[in-house]
Amino acid sequence: MADLREVLRNIGLAHVHTYIQSGNVVFTSRATDKTGLEKRMETAIFEVFGFEVPVLVKLREELIAILENNPFAMEGEGARGQVYFVLLKDRPDTESRKAFDSETYDNEAFYCTPNCVYLNCGRGYGKARLNNNLVERKLKVGATTRNYKTLSRLVEMSG
16 A cells, blocks of 8 residues: 555645555545546556556545435444445436336345445345446446445545
8 A cells, every 4th residue: 555655646646545455545636627637546556556446536525425415324333334335436327327226125225326326235245236346337337335434434534
């Protein structure tokens, strides 16, 4: 992760911090074009490490809103352990979203917004059928999934 932080500093990002070994990065930047920033980061990572990694940039305010708008009641740590946030890289098209919204999964509930799919996995994410790959395939967009603890920690780190 130290090498990743250095690569990102070299492309002009400041206050670069990583969280655990998952590629979560918190930083500041003067860039206002998120798509351009994502591409710069992807290119830098490829040039240094030699592999393609999709990058998804979310503003602190976006993460706070996602946490605050969680439609699933979260009483205690057990409930928090069932809730996951599938952060969408792009807005899904209307047709894909309508088709996805009509689906059902045993012991799993979800709520889809233009930038996040909220998951409540009754038996845990590891046993969930509704996972990141399925969401990407159904909505035809890139995505990354984080649990409640990670998303909350990223907001804390960005404050």
